[in-house]
Amino acid sequence: MVLVWLILILFLGGILAWLADRTRLADPRWIAIATILIDLLVLISFSLSSSSVTIAGQEWWATLDLPWIPRFGIHFILAMDGLAFLMLLLTLFLGLIAVLSSWTEIKKSSGFFHFNLLWTLAGVAGVFTALDLFLFFFFWEVMLIPMYFIIAVWGHENRTYAAIKFFIFTQASGLLMLLAMVALVYFNYQQSGQLSFSYFDLLGANLSGAPVFWLMLGFFIAFVVKLPGVPLHTWLPDAHTQAPTAGSVILAGILLKTGAYGLIRFCVPLFPEESVIFAPTAMTLGVISIIYGALVAFAQTDIKRLIAYTSISHMGFVLLGVYAFNSQGYQGAVMTMLAHGMTSAALFAFAGSVQQRIHTRDMREMGGFWGSAPKMGAIVMFFSIAALGMPGLANFIGEFLVLLGAFKANSWITVVAALGLILAPIYSLVVIQRIFHGKPLVPRDISDFSSREVLMMGMMMLITIGLGLYPQPVMETVGLVLQMGVS
Amino acid sequence: MSAEQLTALLPIIAITATAVLVMLLSAFVSNHRLINMLSLLGIVVTFLTLLLVVNVAPVQVTPLLLIDRFALFYGGLILLSGAVVVMLSRDYFLDSENTRVRAAEYYILLLVAILGAMVLVSASHFGAFFIGLELLGVSLYVLVAYLAPSIGGRIISLEAGVKYLILSGVASALLLFGIALIYAEFGTLTFTELGERWRSAEALNGLFAAAGIGLTLSGVAFKLSLVPFHMWTPDVYEGAPAPATAFIATVSKGAIFAFLLRFFTTTGAFENQMIGLALALVAIASMLGGNLLALLQTNVKRLLAYSSIAHIGYLMVAFLAGATGYVGLPVVGEAVGFYLVAYFITTLGAFGVVSALSNMHGARDLDQLDDYTGLFWRSPWLATVLTAMLLSLAGIPLTAGFIGKFYIFTAGAEGLLWWLLAALILGSAIGLYYYLRWIVVIFKQPQEQGNQMPVALPLSVNMSIVLTLLALALIGLGVYPPPLIDLLQSI
Numbered sequence: 001m002v003l004v005w006l007i008l009i010l011f012l013g014g015i016l017a018w019l020a021d022r023t024r025l026a027d028p029r030w031i032a033i034a035t036i037l038i039d040l041l042v043l044i045s046f047s048l049s050s051s052s053v054t055i056a057g058q059e060w061w062a063t064l065d066l067p068w069i070p071r072f073g074i075h076f077i078l079a080m081d082g083l084a085f086l087m088l089l090l091t092l093f094l095g096l097i098a099v100l101s102s103w104t105e106i107k108k109s110s111g112f113f114h115f116n117l118l119w120t121l122a123g124v125a126g127v128f129t130a131l132d133l134f135l136f137f138f139f140w141e142v143m144l145i146p147m148y149f150i151i152a153v154w155g156h157e158n159r160t161y162a163a164i165k166f167f168i169f170t171q172a173s174g175l176l177m178l179l180a181m182v183a184l185v186y187f188n189y190q191q192s193g194q195l196s197f198s199y200f201d202l203l204g205a206n207l208s209g210a211p212v213f214w215l216m217l218g219f220f221i222a223f224v225v226k227l228p229g230v231p232l233h234t235w236l237p238d239a240h241t242q243a244p245t246a247g248s249v250i251l252a253g254i255l256l257k258t259g260a261y262g263l264i265r266f267c268v269p270l271f272p273e274e275s276v277i278f279a280p281t282a283m284t285l286g287v288i289s290i291i292y293g294a295l296v297a298f299a300q301t302d303i304k305r306l307i308a309y310t311s312i313s314h315m316g317f318v319l320l321g322v323y324a325f326n327s328q329g330y331q332g333a334v335m336t337m338l339a340h341g342m343t344s345a346a347l348f349a350f351a352g353s354v355q356q357r358i359h360t361r362d363m364r365e366m367g368g369f370w371g372s373a374p375k376m377g378a379i380v381m382f383f384s385i386a387a388l389g390m391p392g393l394a395n396f397i398g399e400f401l402v403l404l405g406a407f408k409a410n411s412w413i414t415v416v417a418a419l420g421l422i423l424a425p426i427y428s429l430v431v432i433q434r435i436f437h438g439k440p441l442v443p444r445d446i447s448d449f450s451s452r453e454v455l456m457m458g459m460m461m462l463i464t465i466g467l468g469l470y471p472q473p474v475m476e477t478v479g480l481v482l483q484m485g486v487s
Numbered sequence: 488m489s490a491e492q493l494t495a496l497l498p499i500i501a502i503t504a505t506a507v508l509v510m511l512l513s514a515f516v517s518n519h520r521l522i523n524m525l526s527l528l529g530i531v532v533t534f535l536t537l538l539l540v541v542n543v544a545p546v547q548v549t550p551l552l553l554i555d556r557f558a559l560f561y562g563g564l565i566l567l568s569g570a571v572v573v574m575l576s577r578d579y580f581l582d583s584e585n586t587r588v589r590a591a592e593y594y595i596l597l598l599v600a601i602l603g604a605m606v607l608v609s610a611s612h613f614g615a616f617f618i619g620l621e622l623l624g625v626s627l628y629v630l631v632a633y634l635a636p637s638i639g640g641r642i643i644s645l646e647a648g649v650k651y652l653i654l655s656g657v658a659s660a661l662l663l664f665g666i667a668l669i670y671a672e673f674g675t676l677t678f679t680e681l682g683e684r685w686r687s688a689e690a691l692n693g694l695f696a697a698a699g700i701g702l703t704l705s706g707v708a709f710k711l712s713l714v715p716f717h718m719w720t721p722d723v724y725e726g727a728p729a730p731a732t733a734f735i736a737t738v739s740k741g742a743i744f745a746f747l748l749r750f751f752t753t754t755g756a757f758e759n760q761m762i763g764l765a766l767a768l769v770a771i772a773s774m775l776g777g778n779l780l781a782l783l784q785t786n787v788k789r790l791l792a793y794s795s796i797a798h799i800g801y802l803m804v805a806f807l808a809g810a811t812g813y814v815g816l817p818v819v820g821e822a823v824g825f826y827l828v829a830y831f832i833t834t835l836g837a838f839g840v841v842s843a844l845s846n847m848h849g850a851r852d853l854d855q856l857d858d859y860t861g862l863f864w865r866s867p868w869l870a871t872v873l874t875a876m877l878l879s880l881a882g883i884p885l886t887a888g889f890i891g892k893f894y895i896f897t898a899g900a901e902g903l904l905w906w907l908l909a910a911l912i913l914g915s916a917i918g919l920y921y922y923l924r925w926i927v928v929i930f931k932q933p934q935e936q937g938n939q940m941p942v943a944l945p946l947s948v949n950m951s952i953v954l955t956l957l958a959l960a961l962i963g964l965g966v967y968p969p970p971l972i973d974l975l976q977s978i
Contacts, residue, residue, distance in 0.1 A: 071821075071972045072897065108932060109864075134893075141884040148923070153930050164923045171883075172916035178893070179908055182900045 003078040014118035021111020028114040073195035077132040082477035087128045094253040095121045100456040101349040102246035116146035131199040155242040162242035169235040173225040180218025216271035226259030230289045240308035245352025253345035282323040289316030294423035321402035329405025336398030346383045367440035373448040377436045388428040394467035495546035495554040497536040505529025506598035513591030526594040534566045553611035561608040561745040569601040575730040575842040587638040600626035604742035613676040628652040631727040647726020658709035665702030682754035714772040724792035733838035763810045773800030774914035788854045808902035822894040824975045829887035836876035836957040881922040887964035
């Protein structure tokens, strides 16, 4: 039941925040903070006390299985393992960061904003725990709608275009996935006589004679749109740039991870043989994302667009790691997801705070900020260095492991991917150079980070350092979800 | 006629009696509210008689009507929708006593149209089919043109009515000719007998048979506004008073689709390859054409008109799955039934909001996209309901529309109709754009609006109840559909 509560608390907190704003009884920001903290508490206390069950050769900390729509063999199945736990932890932590980063930015209908924010988190929590394909799709879409509202209502100048583009990309690819799910279930039904959307029933499905490769592709496209991988990435720079700060933080920190999670949890284990055949293509797409994202990022003048393109580059490493099919690649991919969650969230929060202060995201109008805002400069310096893969910080562990794993699988592709490590310092340092050094086009002072901002950045710095110095707990927690699919 | 048959006819008798009562009452009283209440009461009583009849069904009443659970289910759906339309009309025609518009005839026509729809879904014979269709159609011509200029109404309403009259008349003529040709070839008009003759080999290859079926289907496709027989739809939707538009979009189309389902499952006509192919092409054209044309609209009634064309196209996918032989007919019945229920709720909700914001006294209904700018900030509840309805039309989870679309996906995948499903996905992706564009307008922040806004009407209790119930049904079926699925499986 604790799994239901994890999701339900967020849904209820969202409604409460909205009501509180309409009745002016309480500040929705505090309600949001309280909701997320309670949820975090539930999650952590549960993780300390849990005992594991083994289903389908894999350890689960908790499962819940209730009949939902018996007509289609659809069950309400929630389950949590190490991977899901880490993703939930990341989700809730970044949810907290998102609320803090928009503390003063959202002036209009704060209640409705936090309602959407908490519902997005609830949808994401559902995605990370749902193990019925139908339920997974259900949450996959549920997290989309509030995110759409966050961009469309509180976004910047070109928000309508960005929001609709974001929605259509995700929804259309989602329909492909739904079609693939339904077809998978029916082919399995023809073979086994059992109509079921349960992940556990479909894992060992015998699909002889079915166009399995096409079904795999349906899942793959939906997840790569979300990841995003080149060439299905074009929604991302627009959505990230136009979203309000909290929206960018959640998009980059959490929503992109649902794509990677989908690949690890569903696409590869459900279609192991097809995935092996497809791996060179997927890895090539990963490498193209790494190089292309880095090069395009360098050419940007809009700071949020720049960070958005670096996300494409970093998520390319995840794609590479997942399709390397070995434990290093897999652990590296998960590590990169966590590390990128921290750095991208921090950098987007920074970009948001700059825009709030000087009302532009154009780096050509910035410069010399270090003098007036040294705390901001030092903190951004830290995250830029983390993003470029400095040893000792989390991102290095992730990308190093990915490259290690990928080299075993396909050495030539990995050699090209390693070029990304050269390009990353270029775009990372260029941010520091353009914003904090030199003389600005328009001379202006910028107020430094407030203590609220220092607090949230500090938390993310601690985690980045912690994961970088002692990554072992993460490695042990994630287990080997991917391995069993391959073997 | 036996007592059992008479019992089976109770719903049809009850709704007819209501129409007569309202007519008699309106000769003496012109109180709009009283007439409205009486109509609503009559519909509710008729709905209750359905529950009596469930125990005796199925009953064949003369060769014309078959009152079975199918007829009762769709009859119930029609009556509930009729009740919603009557409640929507209450506020729309408020204070009509002070104008030259007489609301009484409106309700009489509405009740007769409901009668026609109920006959249509019970028909087991082409004779009953045509009677039902014309009862429905003739009432609709007048309902569409109800606010004609001669009584101080709108020119656009008259135009729509005349257009519908002429085009629908042509379609009826085609239908009659088609039916005549079928009779000439096979010598019978009852569906079961036709089915027996069509199942024999080469029965449909004769010229008369092919032409007859082709003409009949064209007539039906016109009434369903499938591409390329859709030209009348946007004009009629735009011109008709908003509650009447809701009625046309739901009851009229739903009843005809239910008839089509019964006709094809009884006769097995779609097992014929040529018919199947023609219907598949019409379905693809409707899904893509409807959605593409909707992109261009700035009038929400026209937008919903084109979107309804696409939705009937989606329904055709489930319908055609039955023709493949891979999918059982009960599954097709379920898929179509669920989708229609979801579509009814959604369409009534969307037009309900349009009705709530409009009334007969205005020079037009509140149907421009710009009229909805910032609706959320002025009237949050109306906006929330409308948003939920639009998301359901787009097939987003948490709403009944998603489960309906999921049903169609499963039917289509089971029938291996990949091309039709590809068109469905493409159509849905296009459709998202115009639904989202409307939602964006609804949520636009108030300070950005340049033009002067018409102030939102205060929402009456009556309207709040209707819209809240529709929204609850929408979400309820979207989150927990098993009750409706069980009901559909029992048909």
